[in-house]
Amino acid sequence: MAEAGRLTATAGGPRRGFPHPVTALRVGIIVAVLATWELVAASGLLYRDVVPSLAAIAIALYKTLSDSTFYFHLAATGYEIGIALVIGGLSGLAVGIALGASKLMARAYEAYLYYLGPTPKIIFFPVMIMWFGVGAGSKVAMGAVSCFFPIALNIAAGMREIDPVLIRVGASFRANTWQMVTKIYLPAMRYPVINGLRIGLGVALIGTLLAETKLSNRGIGFLVIQAYSLFDMPQMYSLLIVLFVISIGANALIGRLGGLHDIKRS
Amino acid sequence: MSRSTALAKTGLLPAVLGIGSIAVLVALVEALIRLGLINRFIVPMPSEIFLAFPRIVVEENVLARFTLTISEAFSASILVAIFGIAGGVLLHRFTLLRQATETWVAAIAAAPLVLIYPLYLVIFGRSATTIVMMGFTAGVAPTVLKTLEGLSGTRRVLIDVGRSFNLTPAQQFWKILLPSALPTIFVGLRLGLIFALINIVGVEFLINFGGLGQLINELSERYDLAGTYAAICFVVLVSVCVFVLMERLERWLRPGD
Numbered sequence: 088m089a090e091a092g093r094l095t096a097t098a099g100g101p102r103r104g105f106p107h108p109v110t111a112l113r114v115g116i117i118v119a120v121l122a123t124w125e126l127v128a129a130s131g132l133l134y135r136d137v138v139p140s141l142a143a144i145a146i147a148l149y150k151t152l153s154d155s156t157f158y159f160h161l162a163a164t165g166y167e168i169g170i171a172l173v174i175g176g177l178s179g180l181a182v183g184i185a186l187g188a189s190k191l192m193a194r195a196y197e198a199y200l201y202y203l204g205p206t207p208k209i210i211f212f213p214v215m216i217m218w219f220g221v222g223a224g225s226k227v228a229m230g231a232v233s234c235f236f237p238i239a240l241n242i243a244a245g246m247r248e249i250d251p252v253l254i255r256v257g258a259s260f261r262a263n264t265w266q267m268v269t270k271i272y273l274p275a276m277r278y279p280v281i282n283g284l285r286i287g288l289g290v291a292l293i294g295t296l297l298a299e300t301k302l303s304n305r306g307i308g309f310l311v312i313q314a315y316s317l318f319d320m321p322q323m324y325s326l327l328i329v330l331f332v333i334s335i336g337a338n339a340l341i342g343r344l345g346g347l348h349d350i351k352r353s
Numbered sequence: 354m355s356r357s358t359a360l361a362k363t364g365l366l367p368a369v370l371g372i373g374s375i376a377v378l379v380a381l382v383e384a385l386i387r388l389g390l391i392n393r394f395i396v397p398m399p400s401e402i403f404l405a406f407p408r409i410v411v412e413e414n415v416l417a418r419f420t421l422t423i424s425e426a427f428s429a430s431i432l433v434a435i436f437g438i439a440g441g442v443l444l445h446r447f448t449l450l451r452q453a454t455e456t457w458v459a460a461i462a463a464a465p466l467v468l469i470y471p472l473y474l475v476i477f478g479r480s481a482t483t484i485v486m487m488g489f490t491a492g493v494a495p496t497v498l499k500t501l502e503g504l505s506g507t508r509r510v511l512i513d514v515g516r517s518f519n520l521t522p523a524q525q526f527w528k529i530l531l532p533s534a535l536p537t538i539f540v541g542l543r544l545g546l547i548f549a550l551i552n553i554v555g556v557e558f559l560i561n562f563g564g565l566g567q568l569i570n571e572l573s574e575r576y577d578l579a580g581t582y583a584a585i586c587f588v589v590l591v592s593v594c595v596f597v598l599m600e601r602l603e604r605w606l607r608p609g610d
Contacts, residue, residue, distance in 0.1 A: 112453040137476055194367030195374070202593040205547050207555040210566060210588055213573030213581055217395050293465045300471065301559055308468070315471035327469055335460045 139321045147321035148328060157310070164295060164306040167223050171230025171291045176284065178231075179238030183283075184268060186239065187246020197243060204236035208290075209297045216302065226298045226306070233294030234287030241286065245279025246272060281345030285338055292334055397579040402586065405579040409587070413568055413580075419591065422553060422564030425481055429488030429549040430542075437493045437545055438538060441500020442526075451501070462494035467552050474560060484556050484563055491552040492545035499541020503534030539603045550595060554588060565591065 106114075121141060127133060128140040151157050182200075186193045211232060215225040249272065257271040273280065299308025307330060314323035379399045385391045386398045397405075409415060444451040444458070470487055477483040507530050515529040557566025565588050572580040 108449055109452045112449055116453065133476075191367055191370070195370040199371065199375075202596055203589065205551060205596060206589050206592045207551040207558075207566070209555040210558050210569050210585055212558075213569060214585065216573075217578075289463060289465060293467055296465065296468055297555065297559065300468075311468065311471055315474060318475070320475065323472060323475075327472065330468060331464050334465050335463065338463050339460075 136318070136320045139324065143321040144324045144328075147319075148325035151322065151325045151329065160306050160310050163223070164299065164308065167226045167295045167299075167306065168230055168288075168291050170227045171295055172234060172284075172288060174227065175231035175234035175291060176238055176287060179235045179283070179287065180242055180280075182235075183239040183242025184246060184272060186243035187272075193243060193247075197240075200236055200239055200243075204240060208233045208294050209301070212298050212301055215298070221302060226295045226303065229298040230291035230295040234291035237286040237290060238283040241279045241283030242276065245276035245283075248279070249275045278345065281341060285341045285345070288337060288341065289334065296330070394578070397582055401579040402582045405577075405583040406587070409568070409572070409580050409583055413572070413584075415565075415568070415587065418564040418568055420564075421481075422557065422566070425484050425553050425557075425563065426488060426546070426550045428485045429492060429553060430546045432485070432489040433492035433496050433545040433549055434542060436489070437496025437541065438500050440493070440497035441504060441538070441541070444497065444501050445504040445530075455498075455501070458494050458497050462498055466491050466494075467555060470556050470559060479560055479562050481563060483560065484553050487556045488549035488553040492547075492549035495548060496538075496541040496545035499544065500534065500538050503537025503541070504530050506537060507533040535606075539606055543599050543603050546599060547596065550592065554592070 124138065125141055128138045186197050186200075208229065212225065212229055215228040215232075219225045219228050253271055253275050254267075257267050262270060296306070296308040296311075299306040300312040303309045307326065311323060311326050311330075314320075314326060382391065382396065383399050386393050386396060440458075444455060467487065469490070470483070473483045473486055473490075477486055511529050511533055512525070515525045520528060554564075554566040557563040558570050559566075561567050561570045565584075569581060569584045569588065572584050
């Protein structure tokens with residue numbers, strides 16, 4: 088921990104006039120990777136188009152972003168993930184609170200959630216198709232099932248870490264269950280809730296998009312698999328770039344807004 | 354003695370409650386289907402699913418598929434262990450490199466990497482290589498981060514002891530840093546292997562190739578409802594067993610903790 092503290096301290100102070108060595112190294116790595124990429128693309132060592140030139144990817148990226156159908160598909164995926172997060176998040180919240188509030192419940196059921204959590208969710212997709220159809224319903228279900236587990240487990244763990252004094256304060260004010268949840272539990276476990284949401288968003292995204300690549304006619308996952316079947320590699324790279332920028336950005340944003348960086352530092 | 358039996362009694366209650374409510378749920382579903390309240394062409398009866406188990410084990414070569422998936426996971430784990438630990442050591446050794454790239458590695462670890470499987474399909478073909486590489490890609494970043502965390506968490510005192518013995522950097526690494534970091538590295542490896550396994554089964558299902566994941570895909574494409582459900586239960590059981598096993602293994606390897 089002391090080591091990490093020292094690192095951030097040295098990273099904080101750039102020398103005037105020179106680029107900071109860390110920045111220089113970062114730029115160097117990026118340039119080296121891009122140059123290697125371009126060389127491999129030009130050399131023709133790999134199968135044609137597997138490594139397209141950077142210019143081709145940039146053009147595809149521009150085309151993708153300026154095409155209105157892309158935004159239609161983005162909206163379809165966003166809608167599915169949004170609904171999945173609401174369903175999976177609320178049920179995860181309810182189950183998490185139930186598990187966190189009662190030792191008996193936790194000991195009876197939490198192990199099942201803990202071990203079911205990391206199983207590959209995509210294998211449930213055939214069942215979800217039968218239950219919710221081939222449309223958006225089955226993708227929403229995949230996303231919801233994926234994000235339910237991390238959210239429930241995070242909230243259950245967060246509940247147990249609440250300062251017992253706060254709970255006693257609530258009890259001595261004779262707060263009812265709803266008041267306990269909204270006035271004591273949720274504010275006190277803001278960080279586990281946000282962290283659960285962050286992880287939940289990540290896995291909901293994976294669940295929904297993987298389902299789209301398997302069977303769908305809209306969404307970013309569909310576009311990726313369409314680029315694959317058409318062997319349009321620049322398009323596939325451009326879609327993957329957009330997807331990663333969005334998901335890493337959303338992850339960082341939730342962490343930043345939720346103040347997760349502050350608690351890591353302190 | 355009487356106190357410990359009393360404890361055992363109270364300890365049994367949650368387990369009984371857990372298993373009991375699952376049994377009640379299964380019985381309820383069975384009853385609702387028999388009463389026609391749930392469509393049996395959407396949800397097969399639990400008894401049918403149960404009866405389908407021996408069928409899929411015998412007819413669908415479950416053992417061979419299981420071996421295939423496990424061997425893919427094994428190959429991916431070896432790659433994860435080699436590159437993950439080496440990456441962590443590298444980042445720990447070169448502070449500047451760590452400052453420049455640690456956030457990148459963390460971003461990669463949090464990214465939905467499995468979505469690049471169509472790219473791997475193009476590069477490696479519809480083959481076991483794609484599956485193994487996907488498992489490796491998913492597992493390597495967490496292992497790097499945990500190795501780095503373990504190495505940097507070495508207590509100052511231990512490092513100073515090494516210094517006072519005038520250890521060479523190599524000795525310092527093998528005698529001080531690595532042993533002290535091992536518990537955290539194991540956590541990283543376990544995480545890495547779990548990610549690898551999840552992605553391997555998932556990609557098998559998605560590209561319809563290989564072991565247990567493909568079994569589910571095939572059965573569902575044949576509309577073998579009971580078989581599909583049974584195969585899903587089987588895969589869930591297998592992965593749960595692997596997780597439990599790895600936890601035990603980790604605890605066994607780090608008894609001091």
